[in-house]
Each structure stands twice: as structure tokens, then as C-alpha cells.
Amino acid sequence: MKKILLISFEYPIGKAYCGGVGQIVERSRKSLLGLGYEVYVLISPEFSRKHPVELFLPDDSLKVYRSLGAFLNEHDWSKFEFIIHHFVNWTCELKKIKSRKGRRPKIIYHFHSILRREKDSGFRTLNHFLLRQEKMIGLADKIVCPSLYEYDNFSRYFPLFIDKVSVIENTIESYPADKRRIGEIKKRLGIIRGDVVSLYVGRLERIKGAHILLKEVPRILAKYRHLKVVFIGKSLEKDLYLKLLRICRKFPRQFFYMKYVDKNELFQYYYLSNIYINSSLSESFSLSTHESALCNNALLLNFLPVFEKFKNSAMFFNAKEGDFPAKYERLIKCPSLRAELSRKAKAVANKFLSRNMLKKDLRRLLCD
Numbered sequence: 001m002k003k004i005l006l007i008s009f010e011y012p013i014g015k016a017y018c019g020g021v022g023q024i025v026e027r028s029r030k031s032l033l034g035l036g037y038e039v040y041v042l043i044s045p046e047f048s049r050k051h052p053v054e055l056f057l058p059d060d061s062l063k064v065y066r067s068l069g070a071f072l073n074e075h076d077w078s079k080f081e082f083i084i085h086h087f088v089n090w091t092c093e094l095k096k097i098k099s100r101k102g103r104r105p106k107i108i109y110h111f112h113s114i115l116r117r118e119k120d121s122g123f124r125t126l127n128h129f130l131l132r133q134e135k136m137i138g139l140a141d142k143i144v145c146p147s148l149y150e151y152d153n154f155s156r157y158f159p160l161f162i163d164k165v166s167v168i169e170n171t172i173e174s175y176p177a178d179k180r181r182i183g184e185i186k187k188r189l190g191i192i193r194g195d196v197v198s199l200y201v202g203r204l205e206r207i208k209g210a211h212i213l214l215k216e217v218p219r220i221l222a223k224y225r226h227l228k229v230v231f232i233g234k235s236l237e238k239d240l241y242l243k244l245l246r247i248c249r250k251f252p253r254q255f256f257y258m259k260y261v262d263k264n265e266l267f268q269y270y271y272l273s274n275i276y277i278n279s280s281l282s283e284s285f286s287l288s289t290h291e292s293a294l295c296n297n298a299l300l301l302n303f304l305p306v307f308e309k310f311k312n313s314a315m316f317f318n319a320k321e322g323d324f325p326a327k328y329e330r331l332i333k334c335p336s337l338r339a340e341l342s343r344k345a346k347a348v349a350n351k352f353l354s355r356n357m358l359k360k361d362l363r364r365l366l367c368d
Helices: 020-034 068-074 091-098 115-120 127-139 148-157 159-164 179-189 210-223 238-250 263-272 287-294 305-310 324-333 335-355 358-367
Strands: 003-008 038-043 053-056 062-065 082-086 106-110 142-145 165-167 196-201 227-232 255-258 275-278 298-302 315-317
Touching: 003 020, 020 038, 020 082, 020 287, 020 358, 053 068, 062 068, 082 091, 091 106, 091 127, 106 127, 115 127, 115 148, 142 148, 142 159, 148 159, 148 165, 148 305, 159 165, 165 358, 179 263, 196 263, 196 287, 196 324, 210 227, 210 238, 210 324, 227 263, 238 255, 263 287, 275 287, 275 324, 287 298, 287 305, 287 335, 298 305, 298 324, 298 335, 305 335, 315 324, 324 335
Parallel strands: 003 038, 003 082, 082 106, 106 142, 142 165, 196 227, 196 275, 227 255, 275 298, 298 315
Antiparallel strands: 038 053, 053 062
């Protein structure tokens, strides 16, 4: 049985925060196991040989190593047929692998967004991550990008490496509605008939557009007493977090914040919501937007090229023009518009799911 090592800075284990990267790693692992591979996941939030790492084994058990060296004492790189890196990882180690004579694993780099593009847009991308990403692109035998939109960006930024690239669009794992759990959440948040529930899922930082929502929502909450806003996401910028806490204190019955909920629980929030807000200023795919569309939410999206598939099935605003409040209020006031948009968005998400072939795409990638 061929062995594959997936490497990521996050993976959905336990109650720790896990974003879209970790969830795609999980879906890839399940697909590869289904193809008959022996799949391991190396989880390393810090890319230092001295930092502890975790290994998720094919039997779903988890082993902790005190360092990367301790891991390599048991699992030499050469024992794997493929090493698939998700985002930014062990470039120095990979360079050593590439220089080896004889048998060595093929290296696949699965990127989730182009960091240079984000830096060029003015966002605070960490330089060492930026440098490592470009090193990864040069070192990899094959490269996977998550969407046609990001493939176009890759073609502009890294034309010399375009022959190594395959497009494997992200996939979605959905969960059924749990009426009992939805009822419990509604009771806890005080949601009653006639309330309009808005949901934001994403990191609390400017690149995700969280500042846009936090700036406008106090006035809107004061104007629409039947509006509830649920904000779910890890805090990364202190000033935004303090602003969020002030809104929580001012509107304790209307504005609710959770750092993290597990995926099944998250879907119950999708199901009970009416409006899903994605104010992000940079996206490669947006897992949460597709998930919320599946659960009958009307989408309120910042106008980004990656959301072109939702062009006739969502309400769009332009962050540069500052029309977010007007678009948001229109959705709050108009149930028929919400119903129409949610129906169309669900059709788009279902169509995407019907075309999804993650297992087939991975088989083709590994066999080429």
C-alpha cells in the first residue's frame, strides 16, 4: 500500500480553531483513504525543527512528537510515495529531499491563496511566509490550486511554473439540519418568530472585511430591533476584537460572538440564519459562502471575481463605494428578496457539488 503524507498548519481535531485549509486537508485525507492509500497527516503550526508536531494516523489515532526530528526517527521522508504540503511548510527539509540520490517522494504543493497577491493588495502578509511560498512553488514537482480564479492569478505571477499546475477545486462536506439543536440555539440566543438572523463566519481581521461589518452594525442593530447578528471566528487583530466586545456589551440580546464551533454545530447556525455576510476583501474560494448557500441563506457578498458564480443569485456590495449598509438593510427589510436569493444561491451551490470530483481529481494527480 502506497504511503502519503499530508502536511498542514491546522486540522479539525478536538475543539481547536480550524479554518478552511484544515477542512480541505481533512476532505483530501478521506478521499485518499477511499482510493486505498495509507494516509498520514503531519500537523505543525510552527515551522521549526524544535517545535512539537502531531501526526494523525490512518487509524484516526493521534501521536505527538516533541520535535520534527523525533517524527523523522520513526517516519523517514523517503518512506512516503508523495508528500503533499498545504500552504506553507518545511522548505529547508524539502530541499534536502530533492537533493537525495535514488528513491525519493514526489512533492506536491497545494496552495490556498497567493500570498504575493495579498501583499500587493496592501494586506499584512508575513514576509517569511511569502518567501517560503515562492520557494515551495519552485521546489514542488506538482502544484495544486483551489479554483480557476486563483489559477489565472498564478499564471500572471508565476508563468514559469504553469506546466506544474493542476486545478482541483475545493469541496464541501455538508451536515443535515438538527431541529432539536436548532431549537436549543434559538432559545439560548432569544431568537423568536419574526427575527432576522445574520451570520458572519471568518477570522476577525481586515483581510476578511470584519472591520466593515463592525463599523456599520451598531447603527443597523439600533435601527432594526428584530435583527440578530452571530459572529463566529478567531480573533487576530486586537483593535477589532475590542470593538467587537463593545458591540457585544451594547447589544447583548442582538449581537453574539463565538470564537469557534465544530462543523456540525456550525451548520445548525447556517440553517437557522436568513442572511450570510461575506465582507472579505480577498478570497480564493470561500468554503463558508458555499456552505451557507447550501443551507438557504441569502448571500451578502463583497464584489470579488471569485464570486462570479453567484452573480445572479446574491446581493453584492462594493467595499470601495461604501454601499454595504444600504444593501444589508435592503435584505433585512425584504423577506421576498431574501427568499428569492437564497433559492438561487442554493441552486448554484448544488450545481457545484454535483460537479465535484475530488477523489477522481486526486487519482489523476497522483497517477500522472
